[in-house]
Amino acid sequence: MVVIGGDAAGMSAASQARRLKGPDALEIVAFERGHFASYSACGIPYWVSGDVERRDDLIARTPQEHRARNIDLRMRTEVTRIDVAGRRVRALDRESGETYWTGYDKLVIATGARPVRPALPGMDAAGVHGVQTLDDGQALLDSMGAPENAPGRHAVVVGAGYIGVEMAEAMLKRGFEVTVLNRGEQPMSTLDPDMGRLVHEAMDGLGIVTVDGAAVTGIVAGPDGRVREVTTEARAYPADVVVLGIGVEPETALAREAGLPVGAHGGLLTDPAMRVRGHEDIWAGGDCVEVLDLVAGRSRHIALGTHANKHGQVIGSNVAGGYGTFPGVVGTAVSKVCDLEIGRTGLREKDARAVGLRYVTATVESTGRAGYYPGAEPMTVKMIAEYRTGRLLGVQIVGREGAAKRVDVAAVALTAGMTVEQMTALDLGYAPPFSPVWDPVLVAARRTVAAVRGAGAA
Structure with missing residues (x-):
């Protein structure tokens, strides 16, 4: 072998x-x-x-x-x-x-x-890093230098997907001033734009400058061959370190x-x-x-x-002569940027359209704990279901503590082919420190059931 x-x-x-x-x-x-x-x-x-x-x-x-x-x-x-x-x-x-x-x-x-490395001028400059292997991570740390030298230095992250937002957090924690250049409408293109906007607002609140609709045109190096700025169609951004978070x-x-x-x-x-x-x-x-x-x-x-x-x-x-199969995936992923948690599974709206599915959506605001319990933080859940049948198609969650892993409930429901109406009867765990009496996922399912019925009656 x-x-x-x-x-x-x-x-x-x-x-x-x-x-x-x-x-x-x-x-x-x-x-x-x-x-x-x-x-x-x-x-x-x-x-x-x-x-x-x-x-x-x-x-x-x-x-x-x-x-x-x-x-x-x-x-x-x-x-x-x-x-x-x-x-x-x-x-x-x-x-x-x-x-x-x-x-x-x-x-x-x-x-x-x-890592995706666009064929743009200056991409081979010192200080430009993809992050896929431990060797890549070590090269980035070596390039960043001692933590005490970080204040006042600029890190530019190109791309605002999972890698991009995670690396933006990493550079912020290392003391850099962080700019994220995102060519999309909102960060996290794995989410629908309305949910991505919540991520953008949270990143702004952390002091991360996120620029949407910013297509990078090149890297400018100094006389020493090291990156000095990142250029877009609109302007240039100073950079001591560049991290490519465009995807793989x-x-x-x-x-x-x-x-x-x-x-x-x-x-x-x-x-x-x-x-x-x-x-x-x-x-x-x-x-x-x-x-x-x-x-x-x-x-x-x-x-x-x-x-x-x-x-x-x-x-x-x-x-080895045994037997095993891998049936497939439903597209579940979680991430975070500082204390903001992000989870998604199944299809986005544009995914559903691409495969010819008609659908309805519902978005709810809830909290990760009972509202009266200390530490209850807001959470937004968006659910997508098939028109008329109510089959669950996708869920996206953005919130604080306890938000991301709630998407696992939806991942199981997707794998089982459940409808949103079936989901409303799920026997999920409840205690005030962990959930409201109606879990946010179940609240979203109930709201989506109403949307399915309303669409069917229209």
Whole structure:
């Protein structure tokens, strides 16, 4: 078994296969081009911010621990070619420069994703950083310098999606003056604009300057080659550090060159067993694949560690002779910027329109605790349901403590194909410190039921 990529999907697959096959029945070789394996990329913003004190706290299992379980993990070694016909891969040892071929019976591709880096002037200037790997995070911290030097320095974050808002918080906590340049209508394009506006207002309140409709045109460097400002069509913004939070793309160049199938979003296409379509002994998982959206009925690319680890478990089981499948996703994600929590699952309004669904919406204001209980904070819940049938299509939540994880209730309802009327009878936990007597999700469901009935009567 040969694994390309030493993070969540790849090493989960290797570890699961080892557990099922025992210590000696299967030879496992894994290649990782970076300095680290089996780490939490999702934790990088919190390490950069200082909330997580040590880089090594993000590492789930070291290379030495993998090797102790008879997994031959070769660090700083990049696979540069997949020879499908010859059932082998070519590897480059980045330290020695040596290249060599390794044959495989079973191949697992877990090459992850890469930060989007627009082809604009100055993007290669010192001080411009993508944040996808621990190596990226370390480079950013080195570029930022000592915390005592941060006051009065400017950080510009390009993009206002999950990575962008998390990195904006990280830079703010490090003492930088932070500007977020967002080409969209509102921050968090994974939300509808009306919910994104709540995020914008909260960021403004934190002292983060968020500029919407700002398409970056280039980076200007000083005589030393280091970034000095970021330009847009309207003006220039001073920058000592630039963080790219535009999103990521599947890292599938290697697979494309090998003739393996990729989808409309650039990710590898697999069957439910995570086997690459048309290739009996090649599997793929993690951020380099496309997955089925169970609500929209279409494939999409979602880069999340939760999915990657599940993919790895499925792949490892199948490689070892067992059986597993990955049915798909409903598009659940949570994030935060300082004390503001953001959750979403299912379809946005524009997603529903794109797949030809008619829908109704309802938005409610509530609190995360009983209104009389100390610490009750506001929470906004938006719910989208199918016209007439009332089938739940999506939920978005923005609020303070306890807001983000409430979206999990909606994720379960979406997976089960529930209607909003069925949701109103859910037996959710209640006590004043945790919820009003009618949980905000149930209040939104009741309001959406009324909208469905009203639309049907119209």
